[in-house]
Amino acid sequence: MTILHANRFSALVGAIYDAAANPALRSAALEQVSNFVGGCAATILSRDAAGHVIEIHQHVGTEPRFRQLYRDRYVELDPLLDRHLHLAADQTVGVTDIMPHADFVATSFYREWVEPQGAIDLAAVALERSDARTTILQVLRHRSRGTVDEAMRERMRLLAPHLQRSRVMGRQIGARSHSVDDLADVLDMLGTAICLLDADGRVVHANAAGRRLFADANLLAMVGDRIVARNTQTDKIFRGLLDIASRGETESASRRRVEPVTSMDGEHYLLHASALKQERDLPPRDVAATVLFVQKASMVSSLVPDAIAAAFRLTPSELRVMMAIVEIGGVPDIAAKLGIAETTVKTHLGRLFEKTGAGRQADLVKIAAGFAVPFVQRTGRGNDPV
Numbered sequence: 001m002t003i004l005h006a007n008r009f010s011a012l013v014g015a016i017y018d019a020a021a022n023p024a025l026r027s028a029a030l031e032q033v034s035n036f037v038g039g040c041a042a043t044i045l046s047r048d049a050a051g052h053v054i055e056i057h058q059h060v061g062t063e064p065r066f067r068q069l070y071r072d073r074y075v076e077l078d079p080l081l082d083r084h085l086h087l088a089a090d091q092t093v094g095v096t097d098i099m100p101h102a103d104f105v106a107t108s109f110y111r112e113w114v115e116p117q118g119a120i121d122l123a124a125v126a127l128e129r130s131d132a133r134t135t136i137l138q139v140l141r142h143r144s145r146g147t148v149d150e151a152m153r154e155r156m157r158l159l160a161p162h163l164q165r166s167r168v169m170g171r172q173i174g175a176r177s178h179s180v181d182d183l184a185d186v187l188d189m190l191g192t193a194i195c196l197l198d199a200d201g202r203v204v205h206a207n208a209a210g211r212r213l214f215a216d217a218n219l220l221a222m223v224g225d226r227i228v229a230r231n232t233q234t235d236k237i238f239r240g241l242l243d244i245a246s247r248g249e250t251e252s253a254s255r256r257r258v259e260p261v262t263s264m265d266g267e268h269y270l271l272h273a274s275a276l277k278q279e280r281d282l283p284p285r286d287v288a289a290t291v292l293f294v295q296k297a298s299m300v301s302s303l304v305p306d307a308i309a310a311a312f313r314l315t316p317s318e319l320r321v322m323m324a325i326v327e328i329g330g331v332p333d334i335a336a337k338l339g340i341a342e343t344t345v346k347t348h349l350g351r352l353f354e355k356t357g358a359g360r361q362a363d364l365v366k367i368a369a370g371f372a373v374p375f376v377q378r379t380g381r382g383n384d385p386v
Helices: 003-021 022-038 064-072 101-105 108-117 150-177 180-188 210-218 230-247 248-257 305-312 317-326 331-338 342-356 361-369
Strands: 041-048 054-060 092-094 120-130 133-142 193-197 203-205 220-223 226-229 259-262 267-274 290-296
Touching: 003 150, 003 259, 022 041, 022 133, 022 150, 041 092, 054 064, 064 108, 092 150, 092 230, 108 120, 120 150, 120 267, 133 150, 150 248, 150 317, 180 210, 203 210, 210 220, 230 267, 230 290, 248 331, 305 342, 317 331, 317 342, 317 361, 331 342, 342 361
Parallel strands: none
Antiparallel strands: 041 054, 041 133, 092 120, 120 133, 193 203, 193 290, 220 226, 259 267, 267 290
16 A cells, blocks of 8 residues: 555544544545545445345445335345355455356346446445344445456455444444434424423423323323323323333333323323433433323224335335235235236235245234234324324
């Protein structure tokens, strides 16, 4: 490595560690990594140990449609796929380590995914590996640079431990720096009313659904910075849940209890309270000690299609058929509902059996039920939490 390259390497390592402390710098750091190793696009991604689920953590230089295509179709055609799960830490592998480049160029993966991006080759290096998953850095090589060479492999190998340490540092810093304000936007997106209480039962934060619940005041209301139940039965249950949560881990089984309550206007709700882990050196006031969940009761089951699709690697068409099986049932009715031929439904059904291991439609319904959300979202009046 020349002095110029050594200086660039040193500066890049600094940028990688800066990005650990400041997430806003991560894309720029990854772009510098891609340029330094001689790539035109880079992605940090994880695969589970079974090779079924892919998660893209960071990316630069790749259009959204190509990322989606990789997830949906071409991940199975990636010639480095099998090697992803067996790479040793810091080990770099290129396509030519797997097959002659002439054979790679003849694949649909190259013709339909690599070449349309102006690339000619790709390489991957392992960053982290556990029993659960492997995390890698994958870099595309532009056709103007030629195929992956030893210099590119060596630079990726040298950067891998720094990227790995930066990711670990970033997780540690993030775990210590999250506050209620950091989570407010996320909590406001949820339909369940969520309230964070301090050790003395004062409200530290309530999400949008929680504020609507208090404004309605038929079940719970806010008096100052405390929650007050509107009837005796609800008050007894509410106080009991907070007492259980305050006892900590010794009451873990009881703390998972969900209690039904009824509001002043006859609506049914579910209450659940759980203790939050506390840092011993933090003052108790204004630090969340308990989280309270309030959900309007509903008998309607809510499924998570994205989770089902990810778990079994279903295509969008297969997922639609599976959801239709749950909601409708018979092949003719599904075909009519989706506007497709019965033979097409049967084809998708066969693939669903193969991917899920189910032997009949009833088994698919049971599998889908396993993804049911315990606190479901029901459409109804306005934006009430349900």
